[in-house]
Amino acid sequence: MSIKVTLPDGSEKHFPGSISAYDVAKDISPRLADAAVCAELDGKLYDINTIIDHDVKAVFHTFSSAIGKEVYWHSTSHLMAQAVKQLFPDVLVTIGPAIDSGFYYDFDRDTNFTDEELVSIENKMKELVKADLPYLRTELSKQEASDLFAKMGETYKAELLAVIPDGDIISIYQQGDFVDLCRGPHLPSTGKIKAFKLLKSSGAYWRGDEKNKMLKRIYGISYPSNKELNEYLLFLEEAKKRDHRKIAKDLDLFSINDEVGPGLVLWHPNGAMIRHLVEAYWKEEHIRKGYKLVYTPHVGRANLWETSGHLGFYKDSMYAPMDIEGQDYYIKPMNCPFHLSIYNANLHSYRELPIKLAELGTVYRYERSGVLHGLMRVRGFTQDDAHIICTPDQLNEEVEKLITFSLNMLSHFGFEKFKIYLSTKPEKSVGEEEDWDKATASLRLAMDAQNLEYDVDYGGGAFYGPKIDIKIKDALGREWQCTTIQFDFNLPTRFDMTYVGADNAPHRPYVIHRAVLGSIERFFGTLIEYHSGNLPMWLCPTQIMVLPITDAQIEYANEINERLLLLGLRSEIDKRSEKIGYKIREAELKKIPFMCIVGKKEAENGQVALRQHTVGDLGVMSFDEAVLKLNEE
RNA sequence: GCUCAUGUAGCUCAGUCGGUAGAGCACCUCCUUGGUAAGGAGGAGGUCACCGGUUCAAAUCCGGUCAUGAGCUCCA
Structure with missing residues (x-):
């Protein structure tokens, strides 16, 4: 009885009788036989010494797979x-x-x-x-x-x-x-x-x-x-070296203080500047895409959280209420009830939709003490939150826009690799089957339209709607959630949200709850790790350090510094009577992208010697030339 | 929250058998004025996480609390 073994490339090997998978591999090449750890026969995995006694399709796995x-x-x-x-x-x-x-x-x-x-x-x-x-x-x-x-x-x-x-x-x-x-x-x-x-x-x-x-x-x-x-x-x-907690200490970005409380972040000036730049960019982009910025309180009355259902299903993550004149108030774990209350403050026509309300909203959630981790898991954090209130017809387009918007924004910060997850209806859920199907389909459609690869987490959605999550990887290969796009079939009903349709009758809008960066804290931590602290020029708290070689050039260095500041560049001057090597070392360790070194020669000729972080000396040039180089970054 | 480990100067860390606190960097003062990653001298800085116990004596041994770290569990 002869045995036919078909290999992945379609080629066939014939053997006179039963033969071990190992010997088949050896027949292909002794090196493969040595490296093979197991055999996949007709799609099932077997030990490499398994005896093959009938015709099979075989794949040999080595450590490389x-x-x-x-x-x-x-x-x-x-x-x-x-x-x-x-x-x-x-x-x-x-x-x-x-x-x-x-x-x-x-x-x-x-x-x-x-x-x-x-x-x-x-x-x-x-x-x-x-x-x-x-x-x-x-x-x-x-x-x-x-x-x-x-x-x-x-x-x-x-x-x-x-x-x-x-x-x-x-x-x-x-x-x-x-x-x-x-x-x-x-x-x-x-x-x-x-x-x-x-x-x-x-x-x-x-x-x-x-x-x-x-x-x-x-x-x-x-x-x-x-x-x-x-x-x-x-x-x-x-x-380990890129751990955001370590880099943040070196660059003096933030601290978490025992006395203030675990999971509560103190943003130091350097970290705060970076955060400001992230947030300024974020606001600009949102306004450009038709979002309306809103601000909402940090606490709300118990009634609000009853209406939203948070006291029913999210209470474990909420802090104990505070008593204000006999009424319970809760510090917010989410921004949604406030945003939806803003929507409900006015009557809306279908002509106005979609309405997109956005806020960098700071929320507080109880996290068990063992799970806190630098900026990645904290108890008080700011979500780059927005709620899109739209008609069912607008669903597909809005989701598609959202995905593009998110991916563009993440890549603007330098991220290139994402992992996308689609989470579908869990066993316990609210909302009509039909709505779930429609929403899930539009999520799929939006990703397929852009040929995005994604994993499906069946039954992994929130009870109130399906969602798309986009994650980025940190230094240790762990994935951290940034973007989340979630449908909500729960809140529109709970808040009795309506819009007046073309038929002059009230209709229930769809609500999409979304965050692009997720939590500013976590995003910041991931950003630091991803760039090993060497942030892109536009995000650096200090972009240029002006270094006079001796005290005699302080006046000229001041002049250079002033001119850079006037051009909108974040420049600083190191006037200490230290050797130039020492000042350069410090600027390098602080990962400042550029140094303007000015000595006697530069002062006399009205020039600067430019040095770039990790690259080294770029040579002597005129001030204008230097500015040109700075602007290239 | 659970298991284990850790907690000493702003930072990184020594500290023996229980005998009263150390280094380097940073900081301050003075000297030095220099050409692309650390010039020199001096000085200041500590309730040894906190509370309790054992002991003549505790950074050190024991108990508790808090925090941090690695995981578990849970999530932005």
Whole structure:
């Protein structure tokens, strides 16, 4: 019986009889066989030593593919669990999957793993790699598996088995003395794992539920070569350097003070200037697109929050009310009720729609203490909020405009890579099915019209409407939400919003709730990390530092500084009696884009020596030439 | 909120076995006036996060609180 194997490029390989996937790979190239971590046969993943006994389509995965990495990391997590069990036999194993970068394994143990223990686990892993133990797959019935893990005392595994349907075939993998319940596939043997590092240990709830026991998790990463591992570790180091909390300290941008309160941001002059520039640009662009700016209070009466429904569904994130003359007032967690109240203050005709009300609205939300993180997660923040009130007919056009507007604005700040998510109707929701369909369709339509790639989060929408989220990635590869475009089927009814239609009858408008930057605080943090603190010229609090070489040039330097200021450039002068090298060093460390260095020669000839941050000396030139160069940025 | 770790000068960090506080940078004063990433000398600066306990004696040991960090959980 001959076997036909079809490869991804359409080519076919014929073999006289049953053959292992490994041998097929070897037939293609010995290097592929060596590098292959698993085989995908007719769309299903198998161990590389699986025997092929019928015609199949085969794809071989190496570490370079996402699937390859997953298998590689998953096998490493088993290797780690084996080492842990050998060193600490009383520890119970739970689960240990691959993640976006690396893997983890959760153990039930009373104490946390110390750094020293991580090192000894690593050393044990090295021994097991040297032993080159094969990962052996065995299939058995659920009952057999239950008996096996019960005998081993691995109660968590038994719990996992309990939710698997009775008839299913269970697979276990064994390498050396270590057995784990696992779907697979795995590497052929531990010897394939060339370079690894255990990164950190922390707590994690069993099955991610905080009602359950806190387990001890170890995170790790592995690569087929030391070179790749070291590159990754270097990347982590570099990422640390760009952390917005560190850069903000160096550049004196903001602080969060224990006495003021956690999650509450103090914007220092440098940070405040950048924020001002961001906000000024934001306002200008919104006005240009037909938005109307509004301002609303920071607190509102309980009635308002009853009407909006926030006291019903958002109370956990709101702060306790304050009593004003016997009435409860709440500090706002959102701006919507105010914006909609502005709409309701007047009667509106269909001719006026869409109405777009925009505000940089500062809101306060309760966040659990453990989740606060620099500017990324705070308790008081400013949303670049707007509500678009439109007729159903205007929906498509408005959504399309919004997406273009958002992407343009984000790219103006230098961001290039986005991840877009569409979230659809959750189980519990308000609004008519028909409206949901229509709104969801218009979101899809708007993205398809621009050929945007997006992931769909089925059932991930808010209960009051579907949404589009645009996220940008920070230095550590984490995604942060910026733009959010959300339909609201809830508030128009709650606030009894209407407009007078062409038929002279009242109609219910659609409301789109949207933020482009999301939170100014978070956006600012992401902006800092993305640019490593080297902001584009237009966002720098100080754009030019004028540096006299000796005190004799202070007068001339003053003159240059004044002229730059008059041109609208944010210039400063460093008059201290320090050496020029010292003043340059400081300006470089403060990441100021340009320096105007003036000594005796420049003063005599009415020139300046221009120096650019990270680039270096640009040479001596006339003042006008220098201004020309500054304006190029 | 949970697990673990951490909290010493404005910043980065030392501080041994429990014996009364240290460095570098920054800051102030003086000297130096220089040509593209740190010139020199001197000075000031601390309720060792906070509260309590043990002790003749606590930055150090113990307990609690607060905050920060890495995760978990949750979200802009």
